[in-house]
Amino acid sequence: MVSVTPGRCPDMDMWIWAVGAAAVAVTVTVLAAGVIFWQRRKTRRIMDSLNTMLDRAIEGSFTETAFDESLLSATEAKMARFLGVCQVSSQSLAAEKDKIKGLIADISHQTKTPIANLLLYSQLLEEHKLPEEGALCVKALSAQAQKLDFLIGALVKASRLETGIIAVTPRQGEVQALIEAALASIRLKAEEKGIRIEAEKAAGRAYYDPKWTAEALYNILDNGVKYSPPQSLIRIRTISYELFYRIDISDEGMGITEAEQSQIFARFYRSPAVSRQEGVGLGLFLTREILAAGGGYIKVSSKPGQGAVFSVFLPTEKTLKSYKTVRSEKE
Template identity: 85%
Template sequence: MDKWIWAAGGVAVAVTVTALAAIVILWQRRKMRRLMDSLNAMLDKAIEGSFAETAFDESLLSATEARMARFLAVCAVSSRNLAAEKDKIKGLIADISHQTKTPIANLLLYSQLLEEYELPEECSLCVNALSAQAQKLDFLIGALVKASRLESGIIAVSPRQGEVQALIEAAIAQIKLKAKEKGIRLEAERAVGTAYYDPKWTVEALYHILDNGVKYSPPQSLIRIRAIPYELFYRIDISDEGMGIAEAEQSKIFARFYRSPAVSGQEGVGLGLFLVREILAAGGGYIKASSKLGRGSIFSVFLPTEKR
């Protein structure tokens, strides 16, 4: 009889302990859930910009709120400082553009006028060099202004549905003369279908890619343009037979002012591909490059086929 009593007592204790453990676990879970809900609410308010401390005690939640408030305050200061620096740079570039526009235009005009005169050979060489440098300066200032305005949102890239063939033809029309002067052939497959792109800025993006192909390819070589439609994107491949790009540099070529040491002796300022990336990204597209040294490069432009 005593054994039965002891056994029953042991079962009762076990049941009681189990029940207490279950209650503690449930209580801990509810406490954790409330804490997670509070943290989620804090993050939501932080994202909305309406965060404010509500607890001022010795709890862990209060300490977390205080840290979040300090973090957001530091981020706000950093954001304001960054915005102020961007505004200064934007204003500086705008001032440079405004102040240099007339002198550059005059340099180009006078160099063109001088080219019409019969000058000694040495003078003609100097005039040609002056004209080339003035054109280079004009391009650099223009590219800086475009990059600054694209980054700051002053220039709006407004994609709309259009024929991909029309886009390719417009880009080829701009580079055709330069390619012909170097003896480079342009071949483009017929593109069928539409994509969303900005008629002005996307043409400029393709032009910069083609310009690089012409610039860094040998005379009498070939540049191919191939258009491939997919479900979500329209892909345009531009391949050349140039010097190619080292694998280690392929992740750097779209950075602002980046120029490979292999082309440091050639014309260029390192802004063309940066502008290409910015223009395409603003229109919902992107660009990829694949290349091998000595075997040319392929730049693949992806344009959305649906409005975004």
């Protein structure tokens, strides 16, 4: 049996309860929506503030403002202090870079004349009839002066590349013209050692700096001539890809161990196997820096006793645009 309270309808009670529950639910929903909306607005305000600070820091016009004691504002304050420190560090770095530029300029200027005089006087002495012992000393003096001239020149080039004094400016050009420029510089040295250089006709265009990229290829060829036996062969092959133009330079030299392949591009690195030969360990370092500055790169494949293949990758127009975009964002 169902008990019914006199004057009270069960359906009416259920309806009142449902209405009450719905009202509570609506109220809770509205309050929750309000809290969420308020929280999002607050978060948005903080993100806008952080974004503005970062924009001003990038533009160099950042200034710290006052904040309240909330957790998010504390984060703003920490960001402000961090950006302030970064700005000071950036200014110090710029000042240090200017000092390095000045030092490089001084070294280049102060050493140019003495080295030129050493070379000149040694050449003049070689033209005179000297005792055998004197002639040997003059020859040694001339060789050491030339080595010093090369070393100072390489150091100045490396420093200028690293500090941005030398600008590598890629522009589109025929790859064949680039290879011919490098060959013109190395051909005499190769002929003196009886080494043949076989270069296939390169079809296609890529982006490179005519002067500096030709020097990068020359450094690779120079190593091939220096560390290959007489009467050996150096081959130059080219492959055109969509994103890069590849130039392979292979030699028949002593080869490079796997452990050393990641070290040969480091500044001043010289393998113990070639320690008795002339060199300062800057050629491949300069090559890598030049190619990287122009949006390209270099890799090596080799096994001891089986020669080496240096692969140079020059950017195409599509790759160069992407490289410039990424570089400008970093700067």
